[in-house]
Amino acid sequence: STIATYPLDLARARLAVVQGVQGPGAFFSMLRKITVDGKGGLYRGITPTLAGMIPYAGLAFSTNEALRNLCVTRVNGGGE
Numbered sequence: 001s002t003i004a005t006y007p008l009d010l011a012r013a014r015l016a017v018v019q020g021v022q023g024p025g026a027f028f029s030m031l032r033k034i035t036v037d038g039k040g041g042l043y044r045g046i047t048p049t050l051a052g053m054i055p056y057a058g059l060a061f062s063t064n065e066a067l068r069n070l071c072v073t074r075v076n077g078g079g080e
Helices: 002-017 024-037 039-043 046-075
Strands: none
Touching: 002 039, 002 046, 024 039
16 A cells, blocks of 8 residues: 555655645646656655554554454363
């Protein structure tokens, strides 16, 4: 999902930095930026974003698995 939405997030961040651009001007500003940077410019900087997500995803999955196992153990009696 990050790969699909990264260009939109990049566009949002660039428009937040550009001051005084509103309405259709914002669209044309982004279109000009894409023309200058090319299609690869849409994904410039995605490597650090993905590198930061890997530990987050690993922690989320391991926490989910640990809590699921804890709940299953408590529901099934867990030998107590």
